[in-house]
Amino acid sequence: MTPDLMREGAARRAAYEARMAALRAAGHRRPRGGFGRPLQPLEPVFTQGVALYVEEVTVSFDGFKALDALSLTVDAGELRCIIGPNGAGKTTMMDCITGKTRPDGGRITFGSNIDLLRLNETEVVTAGIGRKFQKPTVYERLTVLDNLAMSLAGARSVRASLFGHRNGAETARLDELLTLIELKPAAFREAGMLSHGQKQWLEIGMLLAQDPKLLLLDEPVAGMTDEETERTAELFLSLEGQHSLVVVEHDMKFVATLAGAHRTVTVLHEGRVLAEGRLADVQADERVVEVYLGR
Ligand SMILES: Nc1ncnc2c1ncn2[C@@H]1O[C@H](COP(=O)(O)OP(=O)(O)OP(=O)(O)O)[C@@H](O)[C@H]1O
Numbered sequence: 001m002t003p004d005l006m007r008e009g010a011a012r013r014a015a016y017e018a019r020m021a022a023l024r025a026a027g028h029r030r031p032r033g034g035f036g037r038p039l040q041p042l043e044p045v046f047t048q049g050v051a052l053y054v055e056e057v058t059v060s061f062d063g064f065k066a067l068d069a070l071s072l073t074v075d076a077g078e079l080r081c082i083i084g085p086n087g088a089g090k091t092t093m094m095d096c097i098t099g100k101t102r103p104d105g106g107r108i109t110f111g112s113n114i115d116l117l118r119l120n121e122t123e124v125v126t127a128g129i130g131r132k133f134q135k136p137t138v139y140e141r142l143t144v145l146d147n148l149a150m151s152l153a154g155a156r157s158v159r160a161s162l163f164g165h166r167n168g169a170e171t172a173r174l175d176e177l178l179t180l181i182e183l184k185p186a187a188f189r190e191a192g193m194l195s196h197g198q199k200q201w202l203e204i205g206m207l208l209a210q211d212p213k214l215l216l217l218d219e220p221v222a223g224m225t226d227e228e229t230e231r232t233a234e235l236f237l238s239l240e241g242q243h244s245l246v247v248v249e250h251d252m253k254f255v256a257t258l259a260g261a262h263r264t265v266t267v268l269h270e271g272r273v274l275a276e277g278r279l280a281d282v283q284a285d286e287r288v289v290e291v292y293l294g295r
């Protein structure tokens, strides 16, 4: 390296340090992604142990409050079940988290740093939130593997994901996903030929391919056979810890399997939290029995 280049480098370094010192003096602190790594744009920080804060969120439709100052918190890595009667606001809550519906008031924060109410639906996905709707939306004419490959590619073009070269890491990840959703033997089958339950799993696999930190699952076992429902519970339980999961379901047997003896269950009613705690406790709550379970 020539002395000129060294001098240039030193000057650049000095300018950078001066800029940083000025920022620090002005009170700016750059959030860190762990081990001093700078955060990527839209990267959530979970160091406080919380994945999702919903605070006093209100949604009105023509004066009717679908959500009425709803507040709840989901921990990082937690599997949370949400139950409640029809019209309680469960789907509306997911609409607010994902940017589909804008609340009239309140705050929703992802990790400790991302204000979800400022993001559009695409940015919410980029930040690491995946949502599964009740009806599976897979590409029926593509194979199971190609459906997964397209999701894995994310921002890459559809063409490249289907016809381009897959590197070793991509191939390994696809294999892992196929095993996880138990569709390895069906990898080369057209998605349209799968059973309803298998399509649901494929869609879950497609969500996981995008490596979401938080998964929102609205009535995931609706229309599944008992056996498919049981296997779905096993799959969700295996994801706990690496992902946060919010599962809305009416199937109480499924909820009981997911909640076990120690996980937290939230009961929504008229747009607010009616009860929250271990399943046995909320099931014994008279108000819950009256509005939901006792029907
Ligand atoms: N776009 C909308 N316009 C008007 N009203 C709406 C809209 N979306 C939801 N609602 C109303 O808000 C309330 C909450 O609906 P939501 O779908 O969130 O309930 P839910 O708890 O998901 O019920 P379910 O268990 O039946 O799926 C309902 O009374 C519903 O009719």
Ligand SMILES: [Mg+2]
Pocket: 090, 091, 092, 218
């Ligand atoms: Mg709903």
